[in-house]
Amino acid sequence: MTMTSPLAAHGGTRVLNLQPPHYKWPAVTPDLDEAVRAQLHRSLSDRDSSGVIGEFESAFARFVGTPYAVSFASGTAAIHAMSRIAGLQPGDAILAPAYTFFATASPFAHDGIEVRFADADHYGNVTAATLAEKLTSAVRAVIVTHMWGNPCPMDEIVEFCRAHGLLLLEDCSHAHFATSRGRRVGTFGDMAVFSTNQKAITTGEGGVLVTSNDRYREMALLYGHYNKRCLKEIDPAAEYYPYAFTGMGLKHRITTLGAAIGVHQLDHATDTERRRRAILARYTAALAENPVIAPAVVPEAEGEHGLYVLGLRFNPENASVSRDEFVALCQAEGASEVDVPGSTRDISSEPLFARRDPFAPWTPTTPSFTGMPGVTGFADTFVKLPLWGYEGDEPFVAGYLDALAKVSAAVAR
Structure with a gap:
């Protein structure tokens, strides 16, 4: 991949200059x-x-x-x-x-x-x-x-x-x-x-x-x-x-x-599904050859995606930056909804799950940590963005694809 213009974070022009919010659900028709x-x-x-x-x-x-x-x-x-x-x-x-x-x-x-x-x-x-x-x-x-x-x-x-x-x-x-x-x-x-x-x-x-x-x-x-x-x-x-x-x-x-x-x-569920599946297919096709970021979507033989958000998998071995730096670069391009989950993560060490007596004093105890290599491997490379799926979403759908492509081209090894 080749860089076509400097990244916004490095003094270049932003890909998106769309007013927030970039995603709002439901669409209030x-x-x-x-x-x-x-x-x-x-x-x-x-x-x-x-x-x-x-x-x-x-x-x-x-x-x-x-x-x-x-x-x-x-x-x-x-x-x-x-x-x-x-x-x-x-x-x-x-x-x-x-x-x-x-x-x-x-x-x-x-x-x-x-x-x-x-x-x-x-x-x-x-x-x-x-x-x-x-x-x-x-x-x-x-x-x-x-x-x-x-x-x-x-x-x-x-x-x-x-x-x-x-x-x-x-x-x-x-x-x-x-x-x-x-x-x-x-x-x-x-x-x-x-x-x-x-x-x-x-x-x-x-x-x-x-x-x-x-x-x-x-x-x-x-x-x-x-x-x-x-x-x-x-x-x-x-x-x-x-x-x-x-x-x-x-x-x-x-x-x-x-x-x-x-x-x-x-x-309106049928229309919502149709629109979101079309956007999912568009991103999947557009990112198929991208070495840095790829859709984290199960193969069709295994099942159909639930269309909540679009999950992406960052490939650190193919990039000159970290996952979090990649996200920051996308946000600097104006793609503010490119995101790393905060509330959804490994919850196994939270003190709530060490409690056995629901009436015990609220003195935190940390559960023993057993290690979750699969969770770590997934969570450390996961990125998400909206699937939109309503009238008027085209500038966001196209703009975020452009931002992903631009940043990927700039950081690809």
């Missing part, structure tokens, strides 16, 4: 604005599923391809409900990815469940092999995250869980449009959770638990929606029906305005 305004006048608080909350859940279940969906105020709240529904308690352990956003695992630690962290593969995901390395007799369940939209190798993970009698839980927060070998993520496990906080399908803030098990659906209501809805929807013969009036002591119901945004998002 006139029809989305009208949908929120209409809900404002329809209802600000639904006490059951007869209104927009029920409409959102039904639409989300159809979107994923599961019989049931229960909405929550956040993905974290939904994962906490999933933990309680699974029956995990102190003394039990769950296998989880070491490389993930902390909310994949923090609700379990909150309740005193031991979280045993597994290493990552070339895409930041756990595999059956990395999970097996951490298996003990205390392990009752596995939770996987389809990191940055790349599906985990689910066939082998399903077989691993069956062989060891483990519940399988999925965190699909990054992977709304992902499939693993032709099957939609979120349908492999006993339960799955999708965050809808600024994700490819968003409600602004929120989360959804999906399952094919009606018992799990009813119990999810007890941890999020209680009272009128539970009295109406839970089987009176169920042993937990006496809790329908009070629920299990918490309320994590999504807002009606959030649900209205979600319904609108799902109505």
Whole structure:
């Protein structure tokens, strides 16, 4: 690759001079604005599923391809409900990815469940092999995250869980449009959770638990929606029906305005997927011969990308600068959304995960570090940027490609 002009960081002209923000989601179109305004006048608080909350859940279940969906105020709240529904308690352990956003695992630690962290593969995901390395007799369940939209190798993970009698839980927060070998993520496990906080399908803030098990659906209501809805929807013969009036002591119901945004998002999901897949394909083709930066996307034979963000893999052996210097050079060119994740990283040494008693004093203890070479190899080379996918995004899509090409040409060995 040859440099065509000096880098902006070295006195050259910036590739992009576009006003921020360079990415904003959801795209606030006139029809989305009208949908929120209409809900404002329809209802600000639904006490059951007869209104927009029920409409959102039904639409989300159809979107994923599961019989049931229960909405929550956040993905974290939904994962906490999933933990309680699974029956995990102190003394039990769950296998989880070491490389993930902390909310994949923090609700379990909150309740005193031991979280045993597994290493990552070339895409930041756990595999059956990395999970097996951490298996003990205390392990009752596995939770996987389809990191940055790349599906985990689910066939082998399903077989691993069956062989060891483990519940399988999925965190699909990054992977709304992902499939693993032709099957939609979120349908492999006993339960799955999708965050809808600024994700490819968003409600602004929120989360959804999906399952094919009606018992799990009813119990999810007890941890999020209680009272009128539970009295109406839970089987009176169920042993937990006496809790329908009070629920299990918490309320994590999504807002009606959030649900209205979600319904609108799902109505336009086909267009969102089409646009984002086209941008993903464009970047994949444009960067195919780039020796410095390449898409970190699973091969088509393994599955379809979930379209949350575009993940890139920096190749340090082919560059005269470090990964962080490369990112800084791109940002100096005006591509401010080229980014290294901060909140998503190796969480295995966080003090929360050393706690076993949820009522113990908050005196931090650092867990023993066992080393995660796969996580380190992935995290130290990972870069991300938006996939956009809305009208008016072309200057950003093209401009960021130009910035990546310019910086890559300048630093390539």
